[in-house]
Amino acid sequence: MPTALLWFRRDLRLRDHPALLTARDAAGPDGDVLPVFVFDDRLWGPSGAPRRRFLLDCLAALDDDLGGALVLRSGDPTRLLPALVHEAGATSVHVSADAGPYGRRRDEAVERALGDVPFVRTGSPYAVTPGRVTKRDGSPFRVWSPFARAWREHGWRAPAPGPDGVRWRTAVRSDDPPPAPDLDGVALPPAGEAAALAA
Template sequence: MPTLLWFRRDLRLHDLPAALDAAAGDGEVLACFVLDPRLHASSGARRLRYLYDALRDLRDGLDGKLLVTSGRPEERIPALVKAVGATAVHVSEDFTPFGTQRDAKVRAALGDVPLEGSGSPYLVSPGRVTKDDGTPYKVFSPFFTAWKQHGWRGPAKTGPKTATWIDPSAVDGVENEDIPRVDVDIDIAAGETAARKAWKHFVAHRLDDYADDRNRPDIDGISRMSAHLKFGAIHPRTMVTDLGSGKGAQAYLRELAFRDFYAGVLNEWPHSVWWNWNKAFDGIEVDEGPEAQERFEAWKAGRTGFPIVDAGMRQLSESGFMHNRVRMITASFLVKDLHLPWQWGARWFLDQLVDGDMANNQHGWQWTAGCGTDAAPFFRVFNPTTQGDKFDPDGAYVRQWLPEAGTDDYPEPIVDHKVERLEALRRYEGIR
C-alpha cells in the first residue's frame, strides 16, 4: 500500500530516516511538501528564497516526483492520503512550538492513518539528554559532556533510489503546483546539492583553522552551513562523520552541540520563543516610544556611528547573513547601549536572515541580553570599539560593508558608550 513522505525541515534525500520508514513496505511513496500560508507570513523574503530554491533542488533529485500543494497541512495532508489511499504519513520529527502544534492538528485530522515521526534535525533530539533526575539541563557545559557521552547514530543510508516514488501527475484531484520564486538575492546557493558541496569544501580548506578563525569576521574561516542546517539540506550526522579529533573539528562539534542545546531549551520552555526564559528580567526597564524607535531605525540601517556595529547591520541587510561574533556585538549594542527590548532585534534578524532559526536566534539574543538559560551576565557589556579592534584589527570587515566609515558621510556616534554602559548596569541593579 502507498505511503506519504511529507518533507518539512528535511529538504534532502541522503541521510533521511523518514524515507527508510516510508519505503519499508512494498508500496510506492508519494513525496510531498505543503506550502503553509503561515510560513509565508512569518518568513523573511530571503528564507523563502532559500526554501523555494531548495525545493527545486529536491524536485530535481526526485526526477520531478515531488508534489507541492498550498494550504493548511491539517487539510492538505489528509486530502493527499485520500487521493492515493496511503496507509501512513512519514515525517522527520519537528520539536519547535509551531511544529508540534501543527503536527497535533494533522494527527487529529488523519484519524486512523498514523503520522509516523522518525529522526529530527539534530544529532540528539530534544529531551534525550537529561540530568540523572530526568530534568533538562539549563547550563551548556554539563549538557555538552552528557551529550557527547550519549552519542548519535550514523547517517541513514538513503538517496534518490530509496523508494519507488509516485508520479504526482498520476494523483487524481490534486494539482501539483509550481514552486514560487522570490525576487530577492541571497549570497548562498540553496538545497542539498549545494550543502554537500559547501561542507566538503569547508572540511578540505578551513576546518583545521576553524577554532582560531571562527571569531574573525575579516577572515573567510567559517562554514556558512547554518542555512543548510536550518532547512535540513544536510543533516549534522552527515557532517560529523568528517570531523576528527583536531582542534578545529572539536570546536565545530561544540557549535553543533549548542544547536542541540538551544533546541532542547525551546522544546522544554516553549514560552521562551518570545518571552524571557529568566522571568526576573520581565521587570527590567527598557526604552520605548518615538525616540527609542528612532534609535532602532538607526541600528537597522547601520547608522549608529559605531563602525563594527554598522558594518554588521549592512552585511545583514545586503546579504541576509551576519558573522556570529558580530551578531553578539550588534545584539549587545541594541540591548545595553540603546536599552531596547531584545525582541525588537530578534524579530528584525528573523526578517532578514537566511538562516533564521527560532531556537538559535531567540536564545542567542537572550544569551546576550542576560535573560536566557546559561546566559552571559548582564553586566558583561561589549564595548563596540574594542570589539572591532580585537576581531577586525585591520578594518577589512568594516571596509567591505561600510565604505563610508571615516568619511564626512559617516554619522557621529548616536550614544556615548561609557554613559550607556553605566545606565545599563543601573537598570540591572533594579531587578537584582
C-alpha cells in the same frame, strides 16, 4: 499498490533521512512513496525574502533529485494532507518528528484529521533529538557547558543509509510554488543536498 506519503519539512534531502526509509519500508517492494511539501501559511507568511527564496531553491533542487515527483501544496496542512491521502490512496503518512511548539501542535492536529491513517514520526532533523540529553535526574540542562559535555558523551547515530529501492509516486497534481521574491542584490549560498554536501 500501497502508497506511503512522505511529508518533507526541514529535512529537504534524500540521504540520512530515517523517515524516508520508514516510508519506503511501509510501501513495501510493490508500493511507492509520494513526496510532498506543504507551504504552510503559518510558516511561509512571516518568513523574509531571503528565507523564502532559499527554501524555493532547495525545493527545486529536491524535485530534480526526485525526478520531478515532488508534490507541492499551499495552505493548512490539517486540511491538505487528509485530502491528499484520500486523493492518492495513501496508507500512511511519514515525517521527521518536530520538537517545536507550533510543529507539535500542528502534527497532533494533522494526526487527528487523518483518523485511521497512521501518522508515523521517525527520527529528527537534528543530530540528537531535542529532549534526549538531560541531567541524570531527567531534568533539562540550564547551563551550556554541562549540556555540551553530556551531548558529546551521549553521542549521535551514524547517518542513515541511502534510500535504495524507493519508487516515487508520480502523476499526482502539484501546485505551482509561490512566486520567488526579489532579493535586491542579496547573494545566497547554493541550495540543495549536493551543495550542502560540497560545503
